[in-house]
Amino acid sequence: MPRVTFTANLQRHVECPPADASGATVHEVLESVFATNPRVRGYVLDEQGAVRHHVVIFVDGTSVRDRRALSDPVSSGSEIYVMQALSGG
């Protein structure tokens, strides 16, 4: 099952421990996480479902290409990191 880890900087605002979550795409995996931790959604995605401008999601070391629909595929052993972009220096 893919594993999702959130930047420690997000823990200041909302509890979001690492989670094992099922899914074949980044979208599906994150929806699995949000199903059990709904408050996290609005911190990672905007209300149109896109990745927030200053958030970056990595799948196995590569930042996701589809920031709107999150259709990038993931495998059962994927490591997904939700990080904050280096904005503002």
Add this chain to the structure above:
Amino acid sequence: MSDRILVASKKGLFTLERQGGRWAVARRQFLGDHLSLVMGDARSGALFAAFQHGHFGVKLQRSTDGGATWSECGQPLYPPKPEGEVDNDPFRNKPIEWVTERVWALEAGGADQPGVLWLGTIPGGLFRSGDGGDSWTLVRPLWDHPGRKRWFGGGADLPGLHSICVDPRDSRRVLVGVSCGGVWETKDGGETWDCRADGMIARYMPPEQQKDPGIQDPHRVVLCRARPDTLYAQHHNGIFKSTDGSRSWTEIAQAGPSTFGFAVAVHPAQPDTAWFIPAVKDETRIPVDGKLVVTRTRDGGKSFDVLSRGLPQQEAYDLVFRHALDIDESGDRLVFGSTTGGLWISEDQGDSWQTVSEHLPPIDCVRFV
């Protein structure tokens, strides 16, 4: 008289209290977090704070215990943008995402409408809550109005709704100010809307468009509670006044060192008394000659006092944003905060000012609560 002030800054929420005739920071919360707006609902006692998390978006929090503890309430979220919808800022021809970029106005509804709150945003949407902030709904008649699609960004890249005035005589009548989109009025609680900016002048537009009401940039619009047909607007190109409920506006051409600025306050009971904080017009936006002053009219804009007692008069480069000036319900006390972290309070209608701090973080909003 209000003895408490909330300060929304780029690095936290500060509560000021008056004790023994002096004002001081009594509480500091959310250090490091950017707050764009604060508001106290006098009807319920609830306090609201809008966060502007650089990475993680806009969040609204509410306190029901006087500010001791806070928690997230309902969030002003736009509905899904329809597939294929063309919605571009006409100034830059840049797509407007249906995403709350900033909470830029928050006001209580009328006394006869407990639970009603109005909230303005960048990129221009107005939201209404009927349950004290538990949930929010985009006011579609204004968002879907053809005139809304003519709005464009001013200081921000996208248009923003920054001023909300509820008519104390009739809570269904609400005026909102938009940068850049003029002033809009509803008389039926938000079902229908009309632009009300006749008389304003936009000198940043080509000559033939300068009087177009729908593209005006009022930086801030305020209404006198005792005489709600009197309004003042600090506009990008000067100061304007209306005495007919915003059906027409007249420019006030002279007001001390400059008529450029962002903030304006009107006395709650004296419609001819209003305050402004001038800066060099719009290319530089610093106090004229490095002297921080407040201008005050007591005759509806015919003449102005230039108030400086207690304010820095040399090497001062403080700019005061549109929500960073407030007046209490008595009309005697004023507070303003600056981009360089200065905060001053007057208890005599601006005749003299007490320095509370010159070292706070950049201040977006101050409110008596």
